[in-house]
Amino acid sequence: MSDELNALLVSLIRPQVSDIFVTSGKRPCFRRNGEIVTSGELAPVSASAVDAWRDSVLDDVLRAEYLTSGGADAAVNLNGRRCRVNFMSTLNGPALVLRPISEGGVLDFEKLGLPAKALEKLCAKTRGIVFCAGGTGSGKTTTMNAMINFINRHYKRHILTLEDPIEYLHEDHLSLVNQRELRNGDFGAAMRNAVRENPDVIVLGEMRDAGSVRAALNAALTGHLVLTTVHCTDCVALTERLLGFFGEEERRRIAADLALSLEAVIAQRMLPGVSGGMVPAVELMLGTPTVRKHVEQCAFDALAIALADGGGNGMIALNSSLFALVNSDQVRRQTALDASDDPEELELRFSGIRRGSTKAGAESVLQRVLDLNINDLFHSAVKMKASDVVLSHNMPPLMRINGEMRAVDLPPLSTGDIRRLLFSVIDKRRRAVFEERRELDFSLSVPVKMGDKEKLCRFRLNTFFQRGTPALVARVLDDTIPPPDALGIPSVMLDLVRKRQGLILVTGPTGSGKSTTLASLLDFVNHRLRSHIITIEDPIEFVYANDCSVIEQREVHADTLSFAGALRAALRQAPDIIMVGEMRDPETIAAALTAAETGHLVLGTIHTNSAAQTVDRVIDSFPQNMQNQIRQQFAGSLLAVVSQRLLRRADGQGRVAAFEIMVATTAIRALIRDCRGHQIEATMETGWGDGMQTMRRALEELVKSGAVTEEEANTLTDVRHQTSGASGSSGQRCLG
Numbered sequence: 001m002s003d004e005l006n007a008l009l010v011s012l013i014r015p016q017v018s019d020i021f022v023t024s025g026k027r028p029c030f031r032r033n034g035e036i037v038t039s040g041e042l043a044p045v046s047a048s049a050v051d052a053w054r055d056s057v058l059d060d061v062l063r064a065e066y067l068t069s070g071g072a073d074a075a076v077n078l079n080g081r082r083c084r085v086n087f088m089s090t091l092n093g094p095a096l097v098l099r100p101i102s103e104g105g106v107l108d109f110e111k112l113g114l115p116a117k118a119l120e121k122l123c124a125k126t127r128g129i130v131f132c133a134g135g136t137g138s139g140k141t142t143t144m145n146a147m148i149n150f151i152n153r154h155y156k157r158h159i160l161t162l163e164d165p166i167e168y169l170h171e172d173h174l175s176l177v178n179q180r181e182l183r184n185g186d187f188g189a190a191m192r193n194a195v196r197e198n199p200d201v202i203v204l205g206e207m208r209d210a211g212s213v214r215a216a217l218n219a220a221l222t223g224h225l226v227l228t229t230v231h232c233t234d235c236v237a238l239t240e241r242l243l244g245f246f247g248e249e250e251r252r253r254i255a256a257d258l259a260l261s262l263e264a265v266i267a268q269r270m271l272p273g274v275s276g277g278m279v280p281a282v283e284l285m286l287g288t289p290t291v292r293k294h295v296e297q298c299a300f301d302a303l304a305i306a307l308a309d310g311g312g313n314g315m316i317a318l319n320s321s322l323f324a325l326v327n328s329d330q331v332r333r334q335t336a337l338d339a340s341d342d343p344e345e346l347e348l349r350f351s352g353i354r355r356g357s358t359k360a361g362a363e364s365v366l367q368r369v370l371d372l373n374i375n376d377l378f379h380s381a382v383k384m385k386a387s388d389v390v391l392s393h394n395m396p397p398l399m400r401i402n403g404e405m406r407a408v409d410l411p412p413l414s415t416g417d418i419r420r421l422l423f424s425v426i427d428k429r430r431r432a433v434f435e436e437r438r439e440l441d442f443s444l445s446v447p448v449k450m451g452d453k454e455k456l457c458r459f460r461l462n463t464f465f466q467r468g469t470p471a472l473v474a475r476v477l478d479d480t481i482p483p484p485d486a487l488g489i490p491s492v493m494l495d496l497v498r499k500r501q502g503l504i505l506v507t508g509p510t511g512s513g514k515s516t517t518l519a520s521l522l523d524f525v526n527h528r529l530r531s532h533i534i535t536i537e538d539p540i541e542f543v544y545a546n547d548c549s550v551i552e553q554r555e556v557h558a559d560t561l562s563f564a565g566a567l568r569a570a571l572r573q574a575p576d577i578i579m580v581g582e583m584r585d586p587e588t589i590a591a592a593l594t595a596a597e598t599g600h601l602v603l604g605t606i607h608t609n610s611a612a613q614t615v616d617r618v619i620d621s622f623p624q625n626m627q628n629q630i631r632q633q634f635a636g637s638l639l640a641v642v643s644q645r646l647l648r649r650a651d652g653q654g655r656v657a658a659f660e661i662m663v664a665t666t667a668i669r670a671l672i673r674d675c676r677g678h679q680i681e682a683t684m685e686t687g688w689g690d691g692m693q694t695m696r697r698a699l700e701e702l703v704k705s706g707a708v709t710e711e712e713a714n715t716l717t718d719v720r721h722q723t724s725g726a727s728g729s730s731g732q733r734c735l736g
Contacts (some may be wrong), residue, residue, distance in 0.1 A: 002053040099167070159201040207242070494524060536567065656702060
């Protein structure tokens, strides 16, 4: 009987067959290209046949183990082909699973569909640890053995493998390869002994427990290259799992050792290919300084961000790998979506919108939600020259055109509609932030077809909760930076941006055109002066093409963690001009003042209604005991405050800006130092010769030129009367 089963097993060892399953009373079956295949031509195998063949394979020790535990592992040679076999007892009776062991010398990175260049660089390492992760049948052991084969054929090293059981056989080429099969599965003890055998490369078949983790890290830190596998689905989860073996106190030390020794984590999944066979989707996280820092701090969310943003460093996110496989027609789109941990993000990428800032490799986004497609809304907004798109509960989508809100001819949106539309343009990490903080800022780049050409249009989005339901506002960002004369920017501002140091603030409410004014001023400098300009924005709104100047744009949360931190770092980056997208808090304001004092021209924005109110806002942002110092700094570094508003043109064709300008003359500086903010507007009235202009005068000029109607100007004048009356409040408190 054992001979008949032996012959059956030999006949089933075929190309593309990875496992053979024999259960007593059932027809034998096998796994081919990842799928279970049952042949009606094969007769069920009897329990006595399985028992007889098992007894012929196992020695006395393993027979006793099987009788005691109901299972045993062994290696067997079938017609010259080495195989590993697991025997087990089941409800149906005795059973076995047999896996043919292949020759490791045939494994090739490119033929396996693996990132060859990245893995070749890892094979060149002489110390550290490389993890191959994945579920059962994911090909992680094959990847690890392909690395062994590459090292064996290209480097003169001593390679020692510790496996349970051996899955690939390796003959010596340039390297000496010793393969050891462990019957007791104690990888930790085997690792400790292996170090004394002076190997250059140690291959640990599987990292299963705290003991094997300690031993592997110790070997990696003492001059060995360690290759090992872990049953885990992705790179970040692997680090969490390894550190989860340990208690809190030891975990900190293990995290530090892992950070020091980590070279890479390769996580993969096998997917059915379009042309048959299985194709690996590979996620690759490299041990860059940023990754090692996050590992040491157990900052797993930050680690996920570093992996997602690490394309420039050679890292590969899972969705990037899946996207590439679909684009190259290796796997079907639905197969990739099923394999993804974040199918919504992958679906977006397939559709062509790009998420985030303008850096290369930025993520892409878009998704159909029922009958409403957010891409269509963005297309319509661009073609209708809208400035904003608003999605709110129980309302149809709204667009702001020439300053007026207009409803789109669509049904009112439910909470579910808005949530699905919103979640189609943010990934899982941002969703978690949104749910926790109840608001979120980000940007998108969307391809919009304009005639025969496709144009990449950018949007700044803010999403938030109102009355317990999500809402979204998208600002359309014009990729064309208008010149100063097109915006009506006064010439005094063009003179001020030529200054070598000082602070220029552009103020106004949301939607008043502050960002456009700053962009126009910076682009004016870019085309005329040889300067090094650093912008700090949240998010990036206009993209500059370097001309005479070099402009570096940093986005908060994508390129830096905060405005204040980026400002402090900018002082060490040798800029001539620093642009701060928004001065939101005392820390940022203080850093901007310091930069302006130390030889830099700083441009920034603040949400205030007038120049005088801006002075109060800056100083009142600080505690009482700091205000006198801030007042002196502010007065000494200020060049100008520009407060602006947008008004509808008289002809209905768009909007025009009205500018209030306060130039920091000697008189203005004295008023700021002496806490006499209530006198600022009167001084501006008489400061025409210095380039100053009150909002009242700006409105009068616009009405006189016919740009706006008197009624439109009066709507702003009424508001200004209210705010100007309150602008001296801090001055009165200070004098008192």
